[in-house]
Amino acid sequence: MACHAVDRRMVGPSFRDIAQRYAGNARAPELLAGKIIRGGSGVWGPIPMPPSPQVNEAEARRLAVWILATR
Numbered sequence: 001m002a003c004h005a006v007d008r009r010m011v012g013p014s015f016r017d018i019a020q021r022y023a024g025n026a027r028a029p030e031l032l033a034g035k036i037i038r039g040g041s042g043v044w045g046p047i048p049m050p051p052s053p054q055v056n057e058a059e060a061r062r063l064a065v066w067i068l069a070t071r
């Protein structure tokens with residue numbers, strides 16, 4: 001809640017910007033699900049995203065698919 005919003009950048013990119021960047025990328029659900037669980041860095045700027053190991057693969061994939069539908 002403190003890091004992402006659908007339509008504006010906060011600590012991290014907006015979900016809409018993420019959806020636009022990965023539009024047409026068939027591997028985006030898997031790619032982003034992995035980032036959600038393991039964290040990520042270097043794609044949107046200098047601030048890294050911490051890992052969320054409490055999120056399982058199925059949950060991460062559902063979150064990724066939902067994010068990708070916000071554009």
Ligand code: HEM
Pocket residue numbers: 003004011012013018032035036040041042043044045046047048049050052055063064067
């Ligand atoms: C389970 C909760 C979260 C979800 C579903 C989520 C989702 C995402 C996604 C899909 C990306 C794009 C990754 C990429 O393009 O490589 C991203 C990036 C990012 N997120 Fe999150 N995020 C979560 C939690 C957080 C938290 C807690 C923070 C802040 C402490 C955060 C900060 C960031 C930042 C800074 C980036 C950009 C990283 C980069 O430049 O590669 N996120 N997030």
